[in-house]
Amino acid sequence: MVRTNTLRTLWASGGSAVGFWLSTPNSVGAERLGALDADYMVVDLQHGLVDYQDALASLTATQGSSAIPLVRVGWNDSSDIGKVLDAGAMGVIVPMVNTEGQARAAVAACRYAPAGIRSFGPARAATALGPDYGSEANSEVLCIPMIETMEAVENLEAILAVPGVDAIYVGPADLSLTMGLPPAGDHKDEEFQAVLASVVACCQRSGIPAGIHANPSIVAKRLDQGFTMVTATTDLLAMLAGAQTALDMAQRGGRAG
Numbered sequence: 307m308v309r310t311n312t313l314r315t316l317w318a319s320g321g322s323a324v325g326f327w328l329s330t331p332n333s334v335g336a337e338r339l340g341a342l343d344a345d346y347m348v349v350d351l352q353h354g355l356v357d358y359q360d361a362l363a364s365l366t367a368t369q370g371s372s373a374i375p376l377v378r379v380g381w382n383d384s385s386d387i388g389k390v391l392d393a394g395a396m397g398v399i400v401p402m403v404n405t406e407g408q409a410r411a412a413v414a415a416c417r418y419a420p421a422g423i424r425s426f427g428p429a430r431a432a433t434a435l436g437p438d439y440g441s442e443a444n445s446e447v448l449c450i451p452m453i454e455t456m457e458a459v460e461n462l463e464a465i466l467a468v469p470g471v472d473a474i475y476v477g478p479a480d481l482s483l484t485m486g487l488p489p490a491g492d493h494k495d496e497e498f499q500a501v502l503a504s505v506v507a508c509c510q511r512s513g514i515p516a517g518i519h520a521n522p523s524i525v526a527k528r529l530d531q532g533f534t535m536v537t538a539t540t541d542l543l544a545m546l547a548g549a550q551t552a553l554d555m556a557q558r559g560g561r562a563g
Contacts, residue, residue: 308436329354340371397448413470
């Protein structure tokens with residue numbers, strides 16, 4: 307047996323997943339956050355402040371969590387993808403996948419032969435995820451290309467048609483830049499909203515879940531738009547928001563006193 311990827315079963319039942327991002331090298335914090343009722347958590351090796359050893363520590367610390375452990379790798383590189391999967395990630399989010407060919411490369415890196423080119427050596431995954439990992443990993447590991455440019459949007463139908471693409475994940479900040487907008491999680495710009503709607507519609511036609519990076523104020527909006535994988539916050543942003551709230555309350559109380 308191998309650990310069931312509950313994101314697959316959630317999406318298959320028509321549900322939506324909400325999770326968070328781990329962007330700091332803090333395995334104790336990761337362990338505490340892993341006790342929350344999130345559907346997934348992502349260790350960020352691209353724009354986060356963590357390296358491979360930090361990621362390994364966070365994956366180990368959250369082994370008992372019900373949240374599915376994912377890793378955003380730094381780039382579409384087969385060796386990096388294989389390494390985080392060997393460490394126990396149950397899926398990878400792959401940045402800047404703009405073409406069908408790049409999507410095929412990402413999928414191949416996630417799958418053992420004959421379905422792909424992943425080299426066998428699940429150093430931690432075999433013990434952390436189950437004794438049958440070698441024979442069942444191909445059906446449980448998720449390959450999630452990121453859609454972050456207008457080129458990717460234009461090629462989305464072909465990307466979604468690649469066998470083994472399990473979901474896509476929109477990076478709104480980079481997508482904004484390629485549309486001539488400031489980098490942000492959301493815009494009132496009608497064209498930006500129309501592009502997001504087109505991504506969701508294309509994913510729904512293809513039967514592929516659509517994910518997106520968000521923040522607490524727009525999670526409900528993204529779910530209403532049809533996204534079925536929405537990241538609510540990051541550990542760093544949540545810490546800062548919590549600290550600011552506590553400070554504001556303390557200062558108001560002090561002034562009232």
